[in-house]
Amino acid sequence: MTKLRNLAFRQDYDCSRLPENIAAEKCLTQGEYAACDVSDPRWQRHLSKVDRKFAFHFDRAKSIRSIKLRFFQGIEYAVYYPEFVTIYVSDNGEDWSSLARIHTRIPLYDEAESVQTYQWDGKTDGVPGEPQADMVYTRHVRIDVPVDVWVFMDSIELWGTDEKAETAVVLSGLFTEAAGPAMRGYHAAGESSGGVHNMVLLYNGYSKHDDKGDRVPWSREQLLPFVAYTDSAGRIKDWMFDSVLLLELWAPNGNSFIDHGTPADVNDWRWYLEHTFCRGSMLDMINDHVSHSAEQLQNEDYRMKAVLMIPYPSDRQAAFGKLAEDGEMMNFDHRSIDPMEAYRHKCTVIDWYIHEALSRWEAAGYSHLELAGFYWMNENVNHKSPGEQDLIRYAGSVVHELGLKYYWIPYFEAPGFWRWKELGFDAAILQPNYFFGDSDAGRIKAAADWAALYGMGVEIEVNESALKGEHAYNKYADYLEGGAKYGYNSRVLKGYYQDRLTFYHASLAQEGLGYDLYHKTYQFIKGARKK
The missing domain is CATH 3.20.20 (TIM Barrel)
Structure with a gap:
């Protein structure tokens, strides 16, 4: 098999929104890595506005074995890893098929500054619906990166070959997803x-x-x-x-x-x-x-x-x-007890509160x-809180079990609002x-x-x-x-x-x-x- 090369090296790409540091607009494909330092100018910096869509468009289809992205986290500076990144491929640049969703391996509440590589590897992760394949054959690659607060990244790499490899397949059909959220319209009251x-x-x-x-x-x-x-x-x-x-x-x-x-x-x-x-x-x-x-x-x-x-x-x-009176002391602080215990205590208190409120409501008549x-x-x-999203969902599940609705009023471009x-x-x-x-x-x-x-x-x-x-x-x-x-x-x-x-x-x-x-x-x- 032909030796793999980084097909993205010095390749032009599209991004749905410019970074905050315009000078680093095209830094992701230059083959340079930034240091684990928030001040390193080689980090491309993105601030909120929901997500960024990075798209590569080749003149001819390529066989791609591996896709890598590299990020920095320093929560002291409100710089967080994306919870996940999603990779799509397409033959025509319009109809996109989902290749992989890669989740962070380091918690978003981890206080240590760190660098992490998100990677899809066809050898180990496979190709959806194609058990014999370890590469995708495609002209277009898009990577969606959610941005809740700050996201710092320094590179995108697409490792593969220019010709069609024997184990490369065209991915289409079953996993097709839209290029972005459709215009749903406002939430109609009802x-x-x-x-x-x-x-x-x-x-x-x-x-x-x-x-x-x-x-x-x-x-x-x-x-x-x-x-x-x-x-x-x-x-x-x-x-x-x-x-x-x-x-x-x-x-x-x-x-x-x-x-x-x-x-x-x-x-x-x-x-x-x-x-x-x-x-x-x-x-x-x-x-x-x-x-x-x-x-x-x-x-x-x-x-x-x-x-x-x-x-x-x-x-x-x-x-x-x-x-x-004879119950357990509730502690929500994940720094003083095991994070899962703190999460359990929060769930216990939320369950108690909702049921107590409903009981009083019914008694009032x-x-x-x-x-x-x-x-x-x-x-x-709150990304600094372990299990925050699960906690929000848990509260919702308690509300829904009671046959009631669950509401939220996030501030403008709040983390997770979308x-x-x-x-x-x-x-x-x-x-x-x-x-x-x-x-x-x-x-x-x-x-x-x-x-x-x-x-x-x-x-x-x-x-x-x-x-x-x-x-x-x-x-x-x-x-x-x-x-x-x-x-x-x-x-x-x-x-x-x-x-x-x-x-x-x-x-x-x-x-x-x-x-x-x-x-x-x-x-x-x-x-x-x-x-």
Whole structure:
């Protein structure tokens, strides 16, 4: 057999997106290896934006025995190995057949800086569906590399021969996959979203801080404008949001239900359950408002959908506490105990929490609320946490066993956002993160494009600054106008982040920015906003 050579050496190739360091654009086929050092300029650097597709196009078909890619990991710098790379081949450059998916052998949470080679070897790995073959005969090779945060790579090698080898086969037919995700369109509200269409986020721990910095509980009056569309005199005119997501970031002691600050413990999780389901709670008040509004609007069968949060079991919590007096101490910290034990403890706590929340919901017997499902609080996939993706899927499996839906609202281009379905979610809503940053209105289109591409809903974002100044108000208006421009205004699943009281205060205004904001939001919800 002819000696194998690197067919990619100094060969031109296409990449779906330029690297951050443009000078290294064509470095992957120059035969140079970078050092295990984040500062080495020979590393080609890619930042988020879902994935990179590298494609080689030869004038004539080649016999390929082995394909190699080399990556660097240094999680201190947010540089991670791709969880896997996928290799495709094609005769025509349009119809692609899957050759191999190669997974990382080094965990993404490994804190040591390292270099790893991902390799498909026809001799040892074989060719799919061709037990006698150890090479593929093809003109086109494409390699898809998922990029969640930073990915550093220095080389792609295709080892083979120019002529057709006896053990080389053309791969086609059975394993054909599309060159990329088809344009699925936005997530349409309906059965797949548990009936959720326009869902407002309400932080039910407290409504605001007073002048002394103390928490002020929600009042019954504050909640009506979220349930029903009211005029400035508080008269009920129509329904407003059809669904509510109850969540909270902080326990009263300042501990966190997300992966920031001091992580919450079992007493904080219990406090949240008690607070959510106690007499006179937000759920009680919302239920009363829905019941009263249903009578006023002569729609007695109406039920508002509710979604409940699942607090995030942070790796930084080494002493979560016991679920029972004689129970085991739960520890989520994989650095202090075996990672699999930490993972088991997280699963145990999540299972307990979901079942406890459901038990309390059923005991409450809300007459005009329907539990749609549960919401995963962390807004990205945390690669530093062992078994994070399995944990997300486990929580989803518990929710699904109870016949409920599983929701997620990742931030813009969050690690793993585009794999929401694979992670077990029934519905995901993408945050544009436009209102709070310095990005221009192009961010709305970018978020809409991602949401449409990956079958997601869109989040609408605002806070009280939009009631006080035209710059912030106009940014909010961009979201509403974007619905008509980019097609997410009608039957598309949407979430509404409004801090805590923005829509309530807007509903009280008799003129000006607040008046416009509340009433235009109502028009948007009803699909009346036009381009």
